[in-house]
Amino acid sequence: MNKEELRKLALQLKASGQSVQEIIKDLGISKATLYRWINEESQKKNETPYKLTNSLNPTIKPDLEIFENPSTGDWFIEAIKYCDEIATQSRELRLLLHTLLKEHLEKESLNSRLISSLSTALERHTDIEWRARGLDFLDGNRAITRVLTMGYEISDTSTVTTQE
Numbered sequence: 001m002n003k004e005e006l007r008k009l010a011l012q013l014k015a016s017g018q019s020v021q022e023i024i025k026d027l028g029i030s031k032a033t034l035y036r037w038i039n040e041e042s043q044k045k046n047e048t049p050y051k052l053t054n055s056l057n058p059t060i061k062p063d064l065e066i067f068e069n070p071s072t073g074d075w076f077i078e079a080i081k082y083c084d085e086i087a088t089q090s091r092e093l094r095l096l097l098h099t100l101l102k103e104h105l106e107k108e109s110l111n112s113r114l115i116s117s118l119s120t121a122l123e124r125h126t127d128i129e130w131r132a133r134g135l136d137f138l139d140g141n142r143a144i145t146r147v148l149t150m151g152y153e154i155s156d157t158s159t160v161t162t163q164e
Contacts, residue, residue, distance in 0.1 A: 007037050014038060017109025087132035090125045097122040 001009070006027060013023050014034070024031050101118040104111060144154060 010034055010037055011041055017111070019111070019113075083132040087129045090129035090132065094122060094125040094129060097125060 006029065010023055010027055010029065013026075014020070020031060020034060023029075024034055097118055101115065101122060104115055104118065148154065
């Protein structure tokens with residue numbers, strides 16, 4: 001069997017629901033080769049390849065000099081901007097992971113390893129998003145806005161004070 005025939009067979013076995021371990025054992029190929037073939041096939045079909053990143057890459061970088069002089073209060077605004085961007089990126093990743101997880105759960109043959117990985121990544125990015133958004137609660141006005149957008153009512157905002 002030539003390389004192209006082996007590649008086609010491996011992809012057919014994967015599409016039929018056979019596990020990666022079974023395929024590499026049966027065909028005598030490496031795991032890296034199989035994943036490369038899967039990703040190349042995904043790219044040909046304009047699908048999302050299996051490889052996802054778990055890292056965030058904010059486009060803004062905090063101005064560290066602001067943090068050296070905390071008395072100005074600018075550090076807080078800079079920190080909120082940075083955390084907002086991290087939270088936004090985590091939300092986008094969380095939504096993508098949720099969609100991928102839902103798609104794979106609806107398939108007839110479940111890939112439990114992939115589902116477990118997607119679930120773990122989904123949980124991680126949900127946690128990152130909530131932690132980054134948590135900085136809002138240090139600012140009284142932003143905290144009130146956040147609580148209201150979550151569906152709660154605040155009957156008396158006159159007791160809310162901020163430290164200045």
